[in-house]
Amino acid sequence: MSENIYLPLHTCRVIEPTATVNRLQFLIHFCAASAVLYYHASRVLFAFHLDRVSLTSVSLAFIFLADVVLFFMWVLIQGFRYRPVSRSVFPERLPDDNMLPELDIFIMTADPDKEPTIEVMNTVLSVMAIDYPSEKLHIYLSDDAGADVTLCAAKEAYSFGSYWVPFCKRFDIAVRCPEVFFNDSKINRQESDKEFCQERQKIKVLFDTFKEKVKKLKEKKYSSATGFQKTRQEHPSQIEIIRKEESNSTDKEDFTIPSLVYVSREKRKGVHHRFKAGALNVLLRVSGVITNSPYILVLDCDMYSNDPSSARQAMCFHLDSRLSPSLAFVQFPQDFYNISENDIYCGEIRQLFKTFWLGLDGLRGPILSGTNFFVKRCALYGAKPGGMSNSEDKEISRLKDKFGNSNEFCLSLVEESSHDFDEKITTYVNPQKENILILASCDYENGTQWGEQVPIRSYTFTSFQIGYIYGSVVEDYFTGFHLHCRGWVSTYCFPSKPAFLGNVPINFNDALVQNKRWNAGLLEVAFSRHCPLIFGISRNFTSVLQSMCYAWLAFWPAYSIPLLCYGIFPQLCFLNGITLFPELTSPWFGAFVVVFLSSCIQNLREVFRLGRNFTTWCNEQRFWMINGLTGQLFAIVDVFLKLIGTSAVNFDLTNKTADEDQKKRYENGVFNFEGCSLMLLPATTLSLLNLGALIGGAWQMMKFNAIERLFAQFILSCFILALSLPLIEGIVFRRDTGRVPPRVAFWSLVLSGLILFMFMFC
Ligand SMILES: O=c1ccn([C@@H]2O[C@H](COP(=O)(O)OP(=O)(O)O[C@H]3O[C@H](CO)[C@@H](O)[C@H](O)[C@H]3O)[C@@H](O)[C@H]2O)c(=O)[nH]1
Numbered sequence: 001m002s003e004n005i006y007l008p009l010h011t012c013r014v015i016e017p018t019a020t021v022n023r024l025q026f027l028i029h030f031c032a033a034s035a036v037l038y039y040h041a042s043r044v045l046f047a048f049h050l051d052r053v054s055l056t057s058v059s060l061a062f063i064f065l066a067d068v069v070l071f072f073m074w075v076l077i078q079g080f081r082y083r084p085v086s087r088s089v090f091p092e093r094l095p096d097d098n099m100l101p102e103l104d105i106f107i108m109t110a111d112p113d114k115e116p117t118i119e120v121m122n123t124v125l126s127v128m129a130i131d132y133p134s135e136k137l138h139i140y141l142s143d144d145a146g147a148d149v150t151l152c153a154a155k156e157a158y159s160f161g162s163y164w165v166p167f168c169k170r171f172d173i174a175v176r177c178p179e180v181f182f183n184d185s186k187i188n189r190q191e192s193d194k195e196f197c198q199e200r201q202k203i204k205v206l207f208d209t210f211k212e213k214v215k216k217l218k219e220k221k222y223s224s225a226t227g228f229q230k231t232r233q234e235h236p237s238q239i240e241i242i243r244k245e246e247s248n249s250t251d252k253e254d255f256t257i258p259s260l261v262y263v264s265r266e267k268r269k270g271v272h273h274r275f276k277a278g279a280l281n282v283l284l285r286v287s288g289v290i291t292n293s294p295y296i297l298v299l300d301c302d303m304y305s306n307d308p309s310s311a312r313q314a315m316c317f318h319l320d321s322r323l324s325p326s327l328a329f330v331q332f333p334q335d336f337y338n339i340s341e342n343d344i345y346c347g348e349i350r351q352l353f354k355t356f357w358l359g360l361d362g363l364r365g366p367i368l369s370g371t372n373f374f375v376k377r378c379a380l381y382g383a384k385p386g387g388m389s390n391s392e393d394k395e396i397s398r399l400k401d402k403f404g405n406s407n408e409f410c411l412s413l414v415e416e417s418s419h420d421f422d423e424k425i426t427t428y429v430n431p432q433k434e435n436i437l438i439l440a441s442c443d444y445e446n447g448t449q450w451g452e453q454v455p456i457r458s459y460t461f462t463s464f465q466i467g468y469i470y471g472s473v474v475e476d477y478f479t480g481f482h483l484h485c486r487g488w489v490s491t492y493c494f495p496s497k498p499a500f501l502g503n504v505p506i507n508f509n510d511a512l513v514q515n516k517r518w519n520a521g522l523l524e525v526a527f528s529r530h531c532p533l534i535f536g537i538s539r540n541f542t543s544v545l546q547s548m549c550y551a552w553l554a555f556w557p558a559y560s561i562p563l564l565c566y567g568i569f570p571q572l573c574f575l576n577g578i579t580l581f582p583e584l585t586s587p588w589f590g591a592f593v594v595v596f597l598s599s600c601i602q603n604l605r606e607v608f609r610l611g612r613n614f615t616t617w618c619n620e621q622r623f624w625m626i627n628g629l630t631g632q633l634f635a636i637v638d639v640f641l642k643l644i645g646t647s648a649v650n651f652d653l654t655n656k657t658a659d660e661d662q663k664k665r666y667e668n669g670v671f672n673f674e675g676c677s678l679m680l681l682p683a684t685t686l687s688l689l690n691l692g693a694l695i696g697g698a699w700q701m702m703k704f705n706a707i708e709r710l711f712a713q714f715i716l717s718c719f720i721l722a723l724s725l726p727l728i729e730g731i732v733f734r735r736d737t738g739r740v741p742p743r744v745a746f747w748s749l750v751l752s753g754l755i756l757f758m759f760m761f762c
Pocket residue numbers: 108109110111115142144274275276279299300301302369370371473474475476514517518521651652653654655
C-alpha cells in the first residue's frame with residue numbers, strides 16, 4: 001500500500017469542448033435575447049402610447065413579461081454551464097480496511113402502503129451487504145408510520161441477512177439487492193461453479209421463505225379487525241436494536257454483519273412532525289448516542305444499492321486529506337430501475353442529475369439531493385469547514401441550549417469533535433433505553449435550535465445550523481444550501497455503473513404530485529429570508545455562479561408564467577389577425593429565430609452528449625410544458641396560500657406501487673391520466689384553446705393572405721400543438737381508463753370554448 005500514498009484518490013477534469021462551446025453560445029444567445037427584449041419593450045411602450053388598453057397592447061405586455069422571466073431564468077442557468085467537470089475515483093488506493101471510518105446508514109420510510117415493505121427490506125439488505133467492513137456499518141431504519149409490519153419485517157430481514165451478507169461477500173456478488181439478484185437470469189444461468197450454484201439455491205429458498213413471511217405479516221395487518229392501536233399520525237417513540245438470533249449453524253460464523261436499528265419517532269396529532277427533515281434529525285440524535293459514526297449515508301427506502309463499492313468510492317473524497325477539511329458531502333446521482341425506454345414523464349430528471357450537477361461540481365459542488373449522499377456528521381451539527389468551532393462550544397451546558405437537554409447526546413458531540421480519521425472513532429455508548437427514546441420524542445426539540453439556521457451574532461456572517469433545516473418540503477436542497485453558504489463544498493460522484501437505483505412514478509398524476517411538491521418546496525425557499533439570490537450571494541461572495549444555480553432552482557416554478565403567457569396571448573391574437581412578432585422579412589425576425597434555435601440546440605447538445613436521441617428531447621420539452629402549466633403552476637398557488645396563511649405546504653408521499661395495467665401503458669409510452677385532479681385543467685384548456693385558435697386563425701390567415709405577418713404565431717401554435725398531442729388525444733380520442741378524466745375534459749372544453757368565443761370578435 002505504501003506506494004499508493006502518493007497517488008491521488010480521485011481526479012477531476014473540465015469537460016471540453018462542452019465548457020467552451022457553452023461559453024460561446026452564451027455570447028450569441030445573449031445578443032439575440034437582448035435584441036428580442038428591446039424589440040418587445042419598444043413595441044409595448046408604443047402600443048400603450050397609441051391605443052391604451054386593447055387586446056394588442058395587453059398581449060404585447062404579457063409577452064414582454066414572459067420574455068423577461070425567460071431571460072432572467074436563462075441568466076441564472078448559466079451557472080450550470082460555465083464549468084462542467086467529470087471525476088474519477090480510485091478506491092483501490094484507499095488505506096487498509098482497519099483505517100476506514102465508520103459509517104451510519106439512514107434508510108427512510110413513511111408508509112407501508114405506498115412504500116411496499118418488501119422493497120424497503122430489499123434496500124436494507126442491499127446496503128447490509130455492501131463492500132465495506134461490516135463492523136463499521138450501522139444501519140438505521142426510520143419508520144415514520146410506526147408500523148409493526150415494518151419492525152417485524154426488519155427482524156426477518158436481519159435474520160435472512162445473516163445468510164445473505166456472507167454469501168455476497170464470499171462470491172463477490174455484483175448486485176447485492178436480493179430481489180434483483182434472484183431475478184437476474186444472466187447470473188442464474190451461470191452454472192459453472194458448482195459450489196456457487198448450491199449455495200445460491202440454498203439462499204434462494206431462504207429468501208422465498210422470508211418473502212412469504214413478510215407477505216403474511218402484511219395480510220395479518222389488513223385482516224385484523226381491531227387494527228393496531230398505533231396509527232400513522234399518533235404513536236409513541238420506539239427504538240429497537242435488532243440483534244442476530246443465536247444460532248448454531250457454523251458456515252456463517254466468520255462473518256460479522258452490520259448492526260440494524262429500527263427507529264420510529266413519536267408522533268402526536270397537532271404537533272408538526274416536519275416530514276422527512278424531522279425524521280432525519282431524530283436519526284441524527286439517536287445514531288449519535290449509539291454509534292456516532294463520522295459519516296452518514298442517507299437513502300430513501302426505494303433506493304437500493306446497485307454497486308457495492310459505492311461507500312469506498314465516496315471515501316476517495318472524504319479521505320483525501322486536502323479536500324476533506326472542507327468537504328461536507330459526496331452526492332451520487334439518482335438513477336431508477338423502473339424507468340422505461342421512452343420515459344414520457346421525464347422521471348430521469350436528466351437535466352439535473354446528468355447535466356447540471358456536473359456543472360455545479362465544477363463550482364463548489366452539487367446540490368444535496370435527498371438521497372444517495374455521504375455526509376459528514378459534524379457538518380450537520382453546525383461545524384465550520386476545517387473542524388469544530390472554538391472551545392466554548394464544548395461546554396455541555398452551552399451545548400444543551402442548542403442541542404437539547406440530553407447528556408448522552410451532548411457528550412457524543414464533544415467526543416465527535418476530537419475525531420481523526422486514523423483514530424478509532426466510535427464509542428458504543430449504549431445508554432439507558434429511556435434516554436434514547438427521549439431523543440425521538442415530539443417535545444425534545446422544543447426550545448432548541450434543531451432544524452434552524454441561527455445567526456450567532458446578527459451582524460457577522462457566522463451562523464449555525466443544526467441538523468436538517470425545516471421550513472421547506474425540499475429539506476435536502478435547503479440543508480445543502482446552508483452548508484454551501486457556510487463555506488462547505490461537495491463533490492459529485494458519477495460512476496458509469498449506477499451506485500443506487502430507485503423508483504419513479506409511472507403515471508401522470510403521481511409525477512405531477514411529486515413535481516408540485518418539489519416546486520412548492522423550492523419556491524418556499526425563494527420567498528423565505530434565505531432567498532439564494534440575496535442570502536447566497538451575500539454569504540459567500542466567491543460563489544456568485546453557485547448562488548445563481550441555487551436561485552434557478554428556487555425560481556423553477558416561475559417557468560409557468562411564460563408558459564401561461566405564450567399559451568394564451570399569441571393564440572388569441574392569431575385568431576384575430578393581430579401580429580405580435582416581427583414579420584418574416586424583418587431583420588428582427590432573425591433575432592427571434594436565433595433565440596429559439598439556440599435554446600433548442602443547447603438542450604439537444606446536452607441530450608446528445610449523453611448518447612440520447614431526438615425523442616428524449618421531445619419528451620423533455622413536452623413534460624416541461626405540461627408540468628409548467630400544472631405542477632409548477634399549482635406549486636405557486638400552494639406557496640401563495642401558505643404566505644397568506646390559509647394552508648401549509650404538505651409532503652405528499654410519492655406512490656411507489658403500480659398495477660400491471662399502469663406498467664404496461666408506461667412501457668408503451670402511452671400517457672396515463674388516471675386519477676388526475678382538476679390540477680390538469682390549465683394544461684388541457686390551453687391545449688384546446690391552442691387547437692381552436694390554430695384552426696380559426698389559419699383560415700383567416702389564408703383568407704386575408706397574412707402569412708408573412710402571422711408566420712411566427714402560426715409556427716408557435718404548431719409547435720405547441722405537437723407538444724400537447726397526448727393531451728388532446730386523451731380528451732378527444734381515447735376511451736380507455738387512462739384518458740383524461742371526463743370531469744376534467746368537460747371543464748376544459750367549456751372553458752376553452754368560452755374563451756375562444758369571447759375573443760372571436762374582439
Ligand atoms: O414525513 C415523511 C415523508 C417522507 N419520508 C421519506 O422520504 C423519502 C422520500 O419521499 P418520496 O415520497 O419518495 O419523495 P421523492 O419525490 O421521491 O423524493 C425526492 O424529493 C424529496 C424532497 O421533496 C427528497 O427528500 C428525496 O430524497 C428525493 O428523492 C421516502 O423514503 C419517505 O419514506 C419520511 O421519512 N417522512
